[in-house]
Amino acid sequence: MSKARIIFHVDMNSFYASVEQSYNPELKGKAIAIAGNPKERRGIIVTSSYEARAKGIYTTMNVGEALRKCPELILLPPDFPKYRQASKAMFTILRSYTELIEPVSIDEGYMDITELSKERHPLDIAKEIQLRIFNELDLPCSIGIAPNKFLAKTASDMEKPMGITVLRKRDVPSKLWPLPVIEMHGVGESTAKKLNSINIKTIGDLAKIEESVIRQQLGKNGVRLRARANGEDSRIVDPEAIYETKSVGNSTTLPFDETDIKELEKIFEMLAGKVAERLEVKNLCGSTISIQIRDANWNNHSKSKTFQNPIYQKEDIFEEAFNLFHKAWNGEPVRLLGITVSNVIDRKQSVQQLSIFNFEEYAKQEPIYELIDEMERKFGKGILKKGVEMGKKQSFASKTSFSKDFLEDLKE
Known part of the structure; x- marks a missing residue:
């Protein structure tokens, strides 16, 4: 029987808004919200302070509606570099306790403090971490304490802000x-x-x-x-998880509800290009493609398809995504579209499966492979390569979403 573990889930409270209040003390105690451009449909609330939430403001609320509900609401544009810096500082504090840290997003992560608990009571450790983050960074957080990740995550949601909650399996x-x-x-x-x-x-x-x-x-x-x-969860706290990319995607909120199929086709082509560029930067390919549709009434629809051979080129991604859209779309005005390629692997690990559809293509290349074999017998393995593997480009295209971008900081 495996030894019982003690897992923390550290969850920053109203993170973006709290960071803004930390940088500008005059905002403390006021109803503030982080939002996109209010002049566009992207003008929705990303997050808000607890003072704003008490007045009915919530994430995804339209900016106009939020201002009608709370006229004194202070709207701020997102400042991503500031939030990334705060996130990195928070995880630095967590790592001063243990290396068994698994970041989940910019404002939350798991800690396995099983070994630490042999010397100190878990509640004392949690209180110290919470106070350090508050005193050193001026940011509130909640901490869930449990024997596994699911219960720890559940516990951290039970008391906010600045809560510490223990949730045992027997509870x-x-x-x-x-x-x-x-x-x-x-x-x-x-x-x-x-x-x-x-x-x-x-x-x-x-x-x-x-x-x-x-x-x-x-x-x-x-x-x-x-x-x-039933309170069961065998997942470990895995510090290596931040190095794994499971999917690459992109989505966009349309400036206005759209029903014109030609316009929707253009949007899919744009999204396919961005996904392909991100796959290229990471040298990945994926065997499953999914699309997301959100209609004017905020109903979400999705459809996916899995292939025998992984894909990564823009043309393939666009064709498959748009075919899925035709099958999934019910004709309702579209508010948001997204494409995701998942089950991704390094292209060097992918193996094309010969089929009646691609055998001819590979048969044409067979003389080239025979020539490469002959050259390698004479001059050594690796003298010739199919294509040239360039160093990875430094590009924002490598990012799948801001919430994941912060992981790049934590790998340094």
Whole structure:
């Protein structure tokens, strides 16, 4: 039987807004919100201070609506370099305790303090970390303490701001099971609807359902969620996780609701180009492509396709994504579009599977391979390569999203 672990989930409270208040003390105690350009549809609330939240302001709210609800709301444009600097400083503090740190996003991460707990009580460590982040960076955070990552994440959400919550596995029936299943970490609206359709209304319902039933409805993900509902999670805190890229994508919010298929086609072509550029920078290819559609009523639709051979070129990404769009779009005005290529691997690791569709292409190249073999027999392995592998370009194109960009800082 494996030894019980002690995991922290450190979650910064209202991070962007708190950083702004830290830099400008005059903003403290006031309703502030970080938003995009208010003149465009991108003008939605990214995050807001707790003072603003108390007046009904929430993330994704339109700027106009937010100002009507709270006329004294102070709107600020995002300052990403400032937030990245604060994030790096926060993780530096965490690493002063242990190297077993797994950053999840710019404002949250896991810590495995099992070894540290042999010398000090976990609550004392958590209080010290919280106070250090507050005193040294002037930023509030909440910390969840639990035997696994799922429960730690759940615990950190229970008391904000500046909360420290312990959640043991034995607490799950009394503290989690009565809650609506939508409130469970890892369950979104779509999954909640599916669960509700089979009469799973609460986390307790999910925990108690037969595994075979949930597997039939939701596959492996359903089995995983059922285990989490019972407080089970075997994932380790993995510092190497920041080096793994699992997907590369790009999305855009349209300036206005769009129904013109030609305009939507242009947007898909633009998105495909950006995804292809990011894959190129990272030297990756992926075997699954997904599209996201958000309509004017904020309903999300997605569709995906998996291939035998990985793709990475703009033309292929565009063609497959637009074909998926034709199958998924119901004609409603479109507010947002996105393309993601997932199950990515290094191109050097990819192996093309010969088929009746690409055999001819490879047959034409066979004389070239024979020539390379002959040259290598004479002059040594590696004397010739198919193409030239250049050093990776330094480009913002390598970033999949700002929330992931900060990971580059943490690898230094």
